[in-house]
Amino acid sequence: MRTSYQYRLKPTKKQAEIIDNTLDMLRCQYNYQLAQRFDWYEQYRCSIDRCSLFVCHIPELKDKPNRFSQQATLTQLKIDRPWYKAIHSQVLQEVPKKVEIAFDRWLKGDANGKHSGKPRFKGKGQYKTFTYPQFKKEHFQKEKITLSKIGTVKVIVHRQIPDGFDIKTVSVTKKSDGYYITLSLDDKTVPTVKPDFDINNIVGIDVGLIDFYVASDNTRIAAPKYLRKAERKLKSAQRTVSRRKKGSNRRKKAIKKLGIQHKKVADTRKDFHFKTANTLLKKYDVVAVEKLNIKGLAKTWLxxxxxxxxxxxxxxxxxxxxxxxxxxxxxxxxNGTSQECSGCGIKVIKSLSERTHNCPNCKVSLCRDLNAAINIKARGTHALKAQSMSS
Structure with a gap:
């Protein structure tokens, strides 16, 4: 089983300066290697690489840059620019890996075939994370962690790492309110399925904007709307940023305050999501949810x-x-979970403004979202039984 624990770092002033310099140097290297990829792509993306004429002016193809060829250039980089020796070698080798992932997702797409946007060059302060791909567990003891080329840094350990877990990777991240460390943990002894797993202990949930979700057992949680509640403070902080002179220290401070406000909203929302998920999973073994096109919905007026x-x-x-x-x-x-009657199964067409489901056939009358949640549970039960029969 893989999981991640994040802790807050408390570096000294000198250690914070080292982390900032490391991030900036990695940013420059990321931009340089991304530019190499773009140059090759612009020159050689045409599939025709030979000519039938005797005299041909098509230049010889250069090798396409990849993760390993770009990693091989890092030795020469440290000779030409000795200050890069201040970065741990494996941390530096992670940069070509990031470039390759970003470039391939743009051209080839991910495992599901979905393409990402064209990778962008990162401006000053936009490269925020670097990773140690290998880490020894003994370097993290009590409330201190030893990071190569940085030193021993104080950590606020708000929860202990469970016994049996190995630390696979360590990532250092700079956020608006300070520095954080993320430990990727692995424990292969944890079973994948509980021995007392009950497929009949299932609930369906219908997510929405008025109620965050309505469950098939008629429990519901109101949408917290953290961004809406914080809009006034965010607007004030954004106005302060726009009034400050570009490049000034006062503008940098205002940007930091704005970032802290946004982070507070994001952290509060994430905490709500974790607590809501725990509430559902403590009560039920299976949760059926809708497979929504969230990206499409995020392009509407909502x-x-x-x-x-x-x-x-x-x-x-x-x-x-x-x-x-x-x-x-x-x-x-x-599709159709809101229109289909949970009592008899016929379609009852209704507009989005109609919040009550009234079936003319079986006379069922209940909340529109509850009707949808019951249908989601029924479809989830059917799909789960089909999976168990096929396996």
């Missing part, structure tokens, strides 16, 4: 409310927590 609800983050957290607990989250097709 974009701000959809992004404020952050259903994608919640479902992702729910999946991870369920997997760690040996439970299951099943995604089902949402």
């Amino acid at each position: 974009a701000k409310s959809v992004n404020d609800a952050a259903w994608g983050q919640f479902i992702s957290i729910l999946n991870v927590k369920a997997e760690n607990a040996g439970l299951k989250v099943i995604a089902i097709n949402p």
